[in-house]
Amino acid sequence: MKVTHGGNRELIAQRIGISADKLVDFSANINPLGLSPRLKQVITDAVDEVIYYPNPQYPELREAIGSHFKLSSEDVFVGNGAVQMIFDTATALHSKHALVLAPTFGEYERSLTHAGTTVSHFELTPENNFQVPVQKLLTYLKAHPDIDLICLCNPNNPSGQVVKPTDVQQLADYCTKHDVWLILDEAFMDLIDHDALSYVSLMKPTDPVIILRSATKFFAIPGLRLGFALTRNEQLKKQLINTQEPWSVNTMAARFGEHMYEDTDYIKRTYDWLRTEKPYLYQALQTVNYLTVFPSVTNYYLLKSEIPQLRERLWQRGIMIRDCSDYVALSPDYYRVAVRSHAENERLIAALRSLA
Numbered sequence: 001m002k003v004t005h006g007g008n009r010e011l012i013a014q015r016i017g018i019s020a021d022k023l024v025d026f027s028a029n030i031n032p033l034g035l036s037p038r039l040k041q042v043i044t045d046a047v048d049e050v051i052y053y054p055n056p057q058y059p060e061l062r063e064a065i066g067s068h069f070k071l072s073s074e075d076v077f078v079g080n081g082a083v084q085m086i087f088d089t090a091t092a093l094h095s096k097h098a099l100v101l102a103p104t105f106g107e108y109e110r111s112l113t114h115a116g117t118t119v120s121h122f123e124l125t126p127e128n129n130f131q132v133p134v135q136k137l138l139t140y141l142k143a144h145p146d147i148d149l150i151c152l153c154n155p156n157n158p159s160g161q162v163v164k165p166t167d168v169q170q171l172a173d174y175c176t177k178h179d180v181w182l183i184l185d186e187a188f189m190d191l192i193d194h195d196a197l198s199y200v201s202l203m204k205p206t207d208p209v210i211i212l213r214s215a216t217k218f219f220a221i222p223g224l225r226l227g228f229a230l231t232r233n234e235q236l237k238k239q240l241i242n243t244q245e246p247w248s249v250n251t252m253a254a255r256f257g258e259h260m261y262e263d264t265d266y267i268k269r270t271y272d273w274l275r276t277e278k279p280y281l282y283q284a285l286q287t288v289n290y291l292t293v294f295p296s297v298t299n300y301y302l303l304k305s306e307i308p309q310l311r312e313r314l315w316q317r318g319i320m321i322r323d324c325s326d327y328v329a330l331s332p333d334y335y336r337v338a339v340r341s342h343a344e345n346e347r348l349i350a351a352l353r354s355l356a
Contacts, residue, residue, distance in 0.1 A: 009320065016315050023315075026348060027322040029157075029188065029300045029338040031220040033273060036266040039219065039256055046255040054254055056246040061254045065228055068261040069200050075232050077240050078257070079248045082187050082214035082227035083107050089210055089229060090115040092239040093181050095149035099141070101132065101156060103327035105185065108151045120147070123329050129294050130159035130302070134167040138174055149181040154199075155188045158324050158336040160296025162192070168199045172207045180208065181236075187214040187227075188298040193271055197297070205232040217299070218270065219260055226253040274299060274339070281339050284349045289356055299339045307355055310335055317351040 013020040062073040079085045090111035100108045102121035109119045122140060124130040132152070141147055150171070155162040163171075168184065175182045189198045190213070203209055210233070215226040226249060231237060249257070261267075278299065285293045285301060292304040302324070307313070310333075311323045322336040337348065 012315060012320055018318070022318050023320050024318060024340070024344050024347060025320045026337040026340060026344075027320040028222065029191075029217050029298075029336075030222060031218055031270055031273075031299075032340040032344065033266065033270060034220050036219065036263050038263050038266065039260060042255050042259050043224070043252045046252045049251045049255075052251075054247055054249065054251045056248075058249060058254055061249065061257045064258045064261065065230075069230060071200070071230060071232070074237070075230055077229040077231075077237075077244065078254075079227050079229070079244075080250075080253075081216060081225040082185070082212050084225075084248065085212045085227045085229045086183075086185070087111040087114070088240065088244055089183055089212065090117065092236070092243045093149060093183075094239075095181065097144075097146050098149040098151060099144075099147045100151045101153060102329035103130070103156075103158060103324070104151075104153045105157045106326065106328075108153070108183070108185070109328070112149075112151070117149070120144070121328055124156075124159065124161075126292075126294070126304070129161060130156065131161045132156070132163050134163060134170060138171070141174065141178070141180070145178070147180065149183065150175065151183040151185070153185045153187075155192070155296070155298045157188065158300065158302045158322070158327060158330075158334075159294060160188075160298050160300055160302060162197050162297045164197060165199050165202055169202055172199075172203075172209050175208050176206055182207070182209045183212065184209060185212045187212065188217060188300075189213070190218045191270075191274065191299045192297050193274070200230060203230070203232055205234065208233055208236070210236055215257060215260060219256075219266075221253075221256065224253045224256060225250070226257050228257075273341075277342055277345060278339050280342070281337075281345045281348075284345065285337075285352075288349070288352045291352070300336050301339075303335045303337060305333050305335060308333065310355070313355055314351055317354070319348055319351050321348075 009020040062076040066073040095117045102123045210231040290306040294302040324330045324334040325332040
């Protein structure tokens with residue numbers, strides 16, 4: 001299975017014969033505030049340390065993350081981006097039959113298949129904006145007792161829909177009673193105001209649950225690579241310790257992670273941007289007559305276009321959007337766009353209207 005990701009500016013620029021810096025990238029859901037100056041200094045200060053191996057236990061990094069989420073550092077596992085945590089978890093769990101959403105992020109299926117797991121799909125529908133119907137999901141699980149792992153992207157990528165913590169709790173309770181693992185990918189949860197809908201604070205030691213997180217999107221560091229996983233389940237911790245690779249985070253990313261949650265000014269400015277630009281872009285997209293726009297709780301929107309090859313047409317206007325045709329259960333007329341700065345969002349809307 002091949003997964004095509006957004007954010008490859010160099011490839012598109014080469015294809016259409018322009019410089020990569022002339023493209024505005026709506027295909028990757030990255031904070032448009034860019035790298036925090038305070039945290040850039042943290043990276044710079046760490047450069048001299050690259051001549052030494054990092055501590056493979058990453059005590060300071062795990063302590064900083066654990067403290068932020070009010071967890072023990074023993075509950076924290078770190079890696080080279082959230083995708084590594086997905087693959088590490090798939091390897092550690094040794095699942096025989098997993099259930100993933102459709103559509104959802106493609107690396108779950110790829111990682112599970114790589115680990116020798118059979119994967120089934122629970123299909124979501126546009127009629128209810130691709131929301132996850134938790135009661136129907138539970139009914140499906142009862143009818144398929146051989147499923148021993150559920151992977152839930154929350155908020156889901158690319159639909160931007162979220163399962164609320166009380167419903168996740170219901171799902172976790174089912175998993176506890178029926179020996180089913182639950183992977184919760186909360187890579188975009190911090191882009192909902194102050195993690196308001198995260199399951200972290202409800203997670204119990206008895207929950208067969210692991211929560212995957214990413215620093216990439218919120219802190220705009222896709223090139224630095226920092227992801228982490230949170231679990232209170234002792235069995236799962238042992239399995240992760242037995243399978244994880246040493247030195248999974250480079251020194252600069254580790255130092256960044258130790259200080260990222262201290263940058264309260266950057267965090268505040270990010271939420272100020274989201275409160276303004278997220279509703280602006282949603283309302284503006286709805287004025288484009290050939291688009292169907294699906295609501296989202298986070299920093300991107302799923303679109304359906306009546307105009308074919310919308311992505312390629314926007315390339316000619318210096319704009320990249322995410323083609324969603326490689327998502328299971330989505331056809332080639334689906335696209336995803338990130339929320340960016342006001343000027344960039346205006347540019348996107350103007351380009352879309354020009355194609356009407």
